[in-house]
Amino acid sequence: MPADKTLDLDLDAIAAESRQVAATVKPDSGPWDVIVVGSGAAGGMAAFQLATAGINVLVLDAGRLINHRKEYRTMEWPYASPRRSRLPPDYRAITAAEYNFFDRPYGNHPELAKYKKVASYAGNAFTRNWVVNEKEHPTTGTPYAWVRARVLGGKTNFWGRVALRYGPLEFKAASRDGFDVDWPIGYEDVAPYYDKVDLLLGVSGTREGLAQIPDGIYQRPIKLNCVEVHFKRTIARMGRRYIPGRCGVTTEGVLNNKYRARCLGRGRCGRGCDINAAFHSPNALILPARDTGNLTLRPYSVVSEVILDPATGRAAGVRVIDANTRQVMDFKARVVVLGAGTLDSTRILLNSRSARHPNGLGNSSGLLGCYLSEHHMGPRASGFIPMRMGTEPTLDDGRPTGPYLPRFRNITDKHPDFIRGYHFQGGGGAQEYPGFAHDIPGFGRAFKSSVRKHYPALIGIGGFGEVLPRKENRVSLDATVKDAWGIPVLRFDYRFSDNEIKMARDMADTAEEMLKAAGAQDIKVEREMLPPGWSIHEIGTARMGDDPKTSVTTPFCRLHDVPNVYLADAAPFVSGGTQNTTWSILAMCWRTMDHLKEEMRAGDV
Amino acid sequence: MPIGPVVTRRTALKALATGAGAVTLLPWLSEEGLAAFAEIQQAKAPPRLLVLTSAQYQTVEALVEAIIPADERSPGAREARVADYIDLLLGEAPAFLKQRWLNGLSALDAESTSRFGSPFRPLPAAQVEALLADISRDELRKEDESQPPQVDTLLGEVRRPDPRQTPLQVFFADTKQATIHGYYTSEIGIHQELRYQGNKMLAEFVGCETVDGHDCPHCGQKAEG
Numbered sequence: 001m002p003a004d005k006t007l008d009l010d011l012d013a014i015a016a017e018s019r020q021v022a023a024t025v026k027p028d029s030g031p032w033d034v035i036v037v038g039s040g041a042a043g044g045m046a047a048f049q050l051a052t053a054g055i056n057v058l059v060l061d062a063g064r065l066i067n068h069r070k071e072y073r074t075m076e077w078p079y080a081s082p083r084r085s086r087l088p089p090d091y092r093a094i095t096a097a098e099y100n101f102f103d104r105p106y107g108n109h110p111e112l113a114k115y116k117k118v119a120s121y122a123g124n125a126f127t128r129n130w131v132v133n134e135k136e137h138p139t140t141g142t143p144y145a146w147v148r149a150r151v152l153g154g155k156t157n158f159w160g161r162v163a164l165r166y167g168p169l170e171f172k173a174a175s176r177d178g179f180d181v182d183w184p185i186g187y188e189d190v191a192p193y194y195d196k197v198d199l200l201l202g203v204s205g206t207r208e209g210l211a212q213i214p215d216g217i218y219q220r221p222i223k224l225n226c227v228e229v230h231f232k233r234t235i236a237r238m239g240r241r242y243i244p245g246r247c248g249v250t251t252e253g254v255l256n257n258k259y260r261a262r263c264l265g266r267g268r269c270g271r272g273c274d275i276n277a278a279f280h281s282p283n284a285l286i287l288p289a290r291d292t293g294n295l296t297l298r299p300y301s302v303v304s305e306v307i308l309d310p311a312t313g314r315a316a317g318v319r320v321i322d323a324n325t326r327q328v329m330d331f332k333a334r335v336v337v338l339g340a341g342t343l344d345s346t347r348i349l350l351n352s353r354s355a356r357h358p359n360g361l362g363n364s365s366g367l368l369g370c371y372l373s374e375h376h377m378g379p380r381a382s383g384f385i386p387m388r389m390g391t392e393p394t395l396d397d398g399r400p401t402g403p404y405l406p407r408f409r410n411i412t413d414k415h416p417d418f419i420r421g422y423h424f425q426g427g428g429g430a431q432e433y434p435g436f437a438h439d440i441p442g443f444g445r446a447f448k449s450s451v452r453k454h455y456p457a458l459i460g461i462g463g464f465g466e467v468l469p470r471k472e473n474r475v476s477l478d479a480t481v482k483d484a485w486g487i488p489v490l491r492f493d494y495r496f497s498d499n500e501i502k503m504a505r506d507m508a509d510t511a512e513e514m515l516k517a518a519g520a521q522d523i524k525v526e527r528e529m530l531p532p533g534w535s536i537h538e539i540g541t542a543r544m545g546d547d548p549k550t551s552v553t554t555p556f557c558r559l560h561d562v563p564n565v566y567l568a569d570a571a572p573f574v575s576g577g578t579q580n581t582t583w584s585i586l587a588m589c590w591r592t593m594d595h596l597k598e599e600m601r602a603g604d605v
Numbered sequence: 606m607p608i609g610p611v612v613t614r615r616t617a618l619k620a621l622a623t624g625a626g627a628v629t630l631l632p633w634l635s636e637e638g639l640a641a642f643a644e645i646q647q648a649k650a651p652p653r654l655l656v657l658t659s660a661q662y663q664t665v666e667a668l669v670e671a672i673i674p675a676d677e678r679s680p681g682a683r684e685a686r687v688a689d690y691i692d693l694l695l696g697e698a699p700a701f702l703k704q705r706w707l708n709g710l711s712a713l714d715a716e717s718t719s720r721f722g723s724p725f726r727p728l729p730a731a732q733v734e735a736l737l738a739d740i741s742r743d744e745l746r747k748e749d750e751s752q753p754p755q756v757d758t759l760l761g762e763v764r765r766p767d768p769r770q771t772p773l774q775v776f777f778a779d780t781k782q783a784t785i786h787g788y789y790t791s792e793i794g795i796h797q798e799l800r801y802q803g804n805k806m807l808a809e810f811v812g813c814e815t816v817d818g819h820d821c822p823h824c825g826q827k828a829e830g
Contacts, residue, residue, distance in 0.1 A: 077792075077795070078790035082690070085790070089697040097765070224816060227824075229813040229824070233826075264807060265805075391823065391824070393800055393802055395807075395811065396802075398803045431803075432804065441744060443671060443781065444671060444674055444734065447672070449676070
């Protein structure tokens with residue numbers, strides 16, 4: 001008889017399979033043309049592009065394989081567990097207040113040290129087997145909520161699915177306001193690749209013709225529910241838009257992939273979509289790449305550094321520490337592609353020290369690790385729309401995303417307090433769990449009927465704002481602290497500047513203003529910024545440029561200093577606007593791989 | 606990351622860190638224990654208690670039912686077995702929280718006895734109402750930002766304590782928050798009380814019917830003109 005079904009996932013079997021697969025892939029099992037580090041959005045897309053082009057690829061992931069049938073618990077009710085989707089007692093997720101209050105490494109703090117596993121804030125009943133244990137993966141320096149997942153597919157197993165394009169406002173931001181530099185490429189360079197990603201993976205949305213958020217090639221859009229239609233009509237009078245969310249979920253199916261089905265409107269995609277309508281790298285990219293016969297996958301492979309061939313000055317391969325056996329092995333290939341995530345790819349390069357590259361590989365500019373950027377979050381507002389108060393609830397949350405409120409600051413006007421801008425996400429209606437009930441005072445019949453009266457009427461929006469790319473916001477290797485595999489950890493030196501703080505104030509003000517305009521009742525406004533890193537949209541620590549003195553990679557994401565090392569993730573991004581990052585990682589990676597394929601064909605690498 | 610309709614920070618924290626609920630003190634429920642627990646709830650069998658005595662359990666049943674009572678629409682927290690959920694939370698709570706809560710339960714009976722000459726459980730409705738009205742005053746606490754955050758509720762919320770609250774106020778607020786969670790995650794709370802419509806297979810998400818060009822029967826909004 002199965003016990004707590006929410007815990008009974010038989011992970012021993014998938015772990016054993018992963019160990020067995022890892023044991024069969026040895027340094028002499030090749031040869032491989034390209035080593036790809038990581039298997040999420042970046043590594044997955046890199047592997048898919050290369051393998052389908054007939055190139056032999058070795059994908060190294062630090063975590064185990066994943067069994068999506070068991071691990072994506074999409075439709076599980078909270079009462080399936082007597083713990084009601086709460087974490088087991090030996091497991092703890094760090095909370096917002098603790099990130100800023102506790103010293104680093106977080107796992108050492110007495111309040112957290114007593115737990116067996118301490119996860120980032122993203123650790124919950126559904127993600128807890130994917131996100132890393134902070135005790136094994138510490139960080140030092142300033143507070144930073146660094147969310148990492150070590151499992152096949154990485155964070156794409158539970159990503160937020162918001163699929164947006166950067167546009168001319170991002171690529172040429174410096175030309176508009178004079179801050180920092182433009183990207184060395186333009187929207188026209190990347191647009192064809194956004195199109196390709198849209199068609200390969202499927203994206204839902206509507207064409208709106210907005211300058212601040214370019215349109216894609218969309219499948220059936222996700223409709224607004226009643227309170228959202230009211231909100232949309234209200235803010236339209238203020239010249240603002242509230243449009244169907246753009247999400248990386250196929251609502252009409254994709255004909256190119258037998259591992260995915262179209263969206264069935266269950267919601268709950270952040271637990272992993274068990275029919276893979278939502279984009280998750282394992283089924284969307286890794287399995288099709290494997291089916292070409294050109295992909296070798298080695299799980300449990302922790303990459304510590306890129307190995308340099310001193311004779312040629314080129315990368316010879318990577319050094320791997322087996323996560324279980326601790327055996328150290330060197331895997332060789334013609335080309336190394338890093339897609340471990342912006343910060344972990346940067347860490348690998350910083351740790352690749354040699355006589356020729358004493359400060360890390362690709363770091364002759366001294367800028368590797370600098371210009372860390374992401375999105376600041378926190379300011380938000382919620383309230384209740386009177387027209388739905390006391391009505392019977394409708395099915396409001398059976399969809400992969402809520403609506404989207406595009407940026408409206410510093411597009412045609414110029415805000416006196418800050419440059420760049422922010423957008424809002426969020427929606428309303430009846431959600432399974434009435435979280436607002438915790439803020440309703442009282443008890444008894446009045447309390448109970450108040451909860452159900454408010455239940456269909458809730459609406460709330462939260463902002464994402466650009467963090468200016470600044471050289472002094474950086475990561476470096478800590479001189480003493482190492483992770484569980486003996487690899488130096490990242491030290492953060494990252495703070496919000498005046499521009500972010502002023503922008504956050506405006507976010508809270510405009511959120512409140514719009515809810516008031518919509519006639520919402522019991523408006524609650526949160527003005528406090530969430531800890532750095534909360535957005536999980538980190539970019540910029542190996543920025544691209546034409547000049548090797550002021551940038552780390554070429555405009556094709558190849559290290560200036562080493563001609564056969566590429567970055568597939570967001571580390572080369574110069575600035576990140578307000579847009580969620582994943583879709584741009586996928587498009588940029590495809591572009592980089594097209595370039596790499598051509599270089600390989602021409603014999604340049 | 607996704608952001609839904611977040612309310613206050615309290616709710617946001619709850620949504621983002623679903624019950625950091627947690628403890629180190631063994632024994633917590635084994636897998637077999639959890640299975641038995643689930644069966645008990647489904648079978649309407651008598652509880653198999655981890656922490657509470659039978660008498661305490663009955664007091665908790667009366668208290669949670671007073672917080673979320675049965676009414677014409679749906680059963681209340683008693684039938685949703687919220688008292689069993691609170692017993693499980695106590696069984697997995699840090700020792701100091703468990704003790705604080707048990708002290709609070711005793712204080713409830715003491716307060717009731719001093720005011721009405723009877724412990725809490727058999728009190729008539731009017732006296733329950735009067736007592737809870739008093740101890741629920743200022744229940745939505747302000748946090749003292751100078752204090753370190755800590756696990757401070759049965760649900761495992763990480764908060765900063767509010768030193769101005771009396772032990773009985775702390776007890777009520779903690780029990781009420783746990784009751785809300787236990788009730789609205791139960792089958793009764795989700796399906797009978799809230800009549801939540803989601804988590805089913807849809808050909809297509811419907812949304813507000815104005816989107817499809819007609820007047821919407823649910824909200825009364827007119828189709829786009």
